[in-house]
Amino acid sequence: VLWRRLGERVAYERFRRVVNRTFELPGGQETDFEVLDGPDTVAVLALTEDDRVVLVREFRPGPEDLILELPGGLVEQGQTPREAARRELLEETGYDGAPVEVGTVLHDAYSTWVKHAFVAKSCRKVAEPAEGELTEPVLLSVPEFREHLRSGRLTDADVGYRALDHLNLL
């Protein structure tokens, strides 16, 4: 049964935004939840012409460690997810390609955040990572990337698996 939203107010807002939503439950009871209200994000499984996966090693403030991630980030105002995917790939790794969206993934039960999953084939290195990105491109073979997914040491494992699924590489 769907719940009816009775109201919403901003509880916290800076870079992160938390809203407090009140719902009427099916039994009539009122209850409220804190929901993280975020812009959508993108992540890209980018493959080179010889089918290596282009990843990016970068420091992540949550896990406080250097993490080997799929290129990706926020969809900025006025940008399509596809434009954001291409921009992030280029800025973070220096590789360029033509990302194609293969699906979306819900990020969190208590967030409005949706992740757009992209695949980009035959990517080529056209530049160094953008100045200030503090990122290092790393190439893995598909089996190595699969092993990395199993390790869980990346924050877009859902997109990684989804993209390999799309490519029939699972």
Added chain:
Amino acid sequence: VLWRRLGERVAYERFRRVVNRTFELPGGQETDFEVLDGPDTVAVLALTEDDRVVLVREFRPGPEDLILELPGGLVEQGQTPREAARRELLEETGYDGAPVEVGTVLHDAYSTWVKHAFVAKSCRKVAEPAEGELTEPVLLSVPEFREHLRSGRLTDADVGYRALDHLNLL
């Protein structure tokens, strides 16, 4: 290169907790990030004796829709992830089993949150979902569940894929 944490202060705290962490970047510049500080969670791929996947249909306050989810939730104080997985499975679906942890997944680059991925084989229905849970158990075949993972309409797709990977069912 690892960044050095200079400080941390609480920016918001109620059910959700947001902390502000200041880091010294490799070039000496100081920058701060808002990090969602959350307890760990668990999610379980539970299989019945005839290899159907036990899911739970429930309203989710972020997407504001009825979502077909893996059973799971917070690891509560004093509980092991394994105990939390068994409790959530039982409370949300009425099925009981012996969850085994098969890995962990980082949830978010800007969160300390870690998801524990569990598999529970040969689960049996021993009760109705706990009163007040407002959840409905739903059984899917493994191919149907794989199709559901592809749809992205669940918040633990990473754990779902990881668990199928562990079981050699991808």
